[in-house]
Structure formats: structure tokens, C-alpha cells
Amino acid sequence: MSILSSVSVESLVQSVADAVASVHDPEYPDVSIADLGLVESVTVSESGDVATIGLIPTFSGCPALDMIATDVEAAVLALTEVQQCNVEWLPGPVWTNERLTDRARTTLADEFTVVLRRKDGGLRCPICGSDAVVDQSLAGPTRCRSVAWCDSCRNPVEVMR
8 A cells, every 4th residue: 555645644543533533432322432531542554544543441340342442443444544443442541530521521411410520529419510419339330430319409320430
């Protein structure tokens, strides 16, 4: 294969990044893995036919990692220029909820009643906005979430760890 011009490579990297950003998290179908802050790197070979995607897992034991990698590979390979896609789960940097975009934070709160722990350790209810949220159980619906309770509106909420 011929080597692409730097403009073409940059354009292809953007196309690959857009394809990766179209992949939604299996647990949160309205939130892309890019908005969740999983995407660490997107590279394309000089020939343009191999893309490598570096991802950061939210939780090292997440059972959805294989599903996410498969979805990323399918989205990238849908681009006619790319013949091979390598998805790598990177050991670092460690994922934190600071990697989430504002769109992800809003969608998680509004559509999934998921709250994010603040730096001071506190929780704000995504339903009523109260700070009267207390941890209920570290065992949540998945390993990356726990359950809390809002004393103000009397609703359970999930906490993304």
C-alpha cells in the first residue's frame, strides 16, 4: 500500500475517532464510550489500513470489555480505508469520573439516575438535587456501581464508582 499524505492520515484519524465515538456503552445506550472517557488514543498507520484504539476501562473487572472492544472494531472496520483494527485495553491512566463529558454526566443523571461521587465524597441526588444521599450498599447491579438512597425524595440511586 502507498503511504498516505499527512493530511489524509489526519483526516482518517478523525474518521476513526468519529467511528469510535459512535459506540455506546452497553449499560448506558445513550452514552458513547468517548463521552464516558474510555478513549485514550486513536492512531492510524502511515499506510492508513491499520487503526489502533487505546481504551481505558472504567473498572478492571468490567464484564462488558469484550463487547465494547467488538463494537469498536466493527465501527472502525466499517470505514473502507481501514483493513485492520486493534483495540487495546490500557493499564493507565486509571479511569476516574473526571474523564466524563458534561453530556455524559447529564445523560447519566437524567436518564439513568446515576450519581457521581464528588471530590469531597458527597453525593447529590440526580432526581431532586438534594445532598441528603447516603450509601446503601456497595453491591450494585454491576461491579462498577453501588446503590445509594436519597432521604429527601426517598429514591434509590446508583453511584458510578
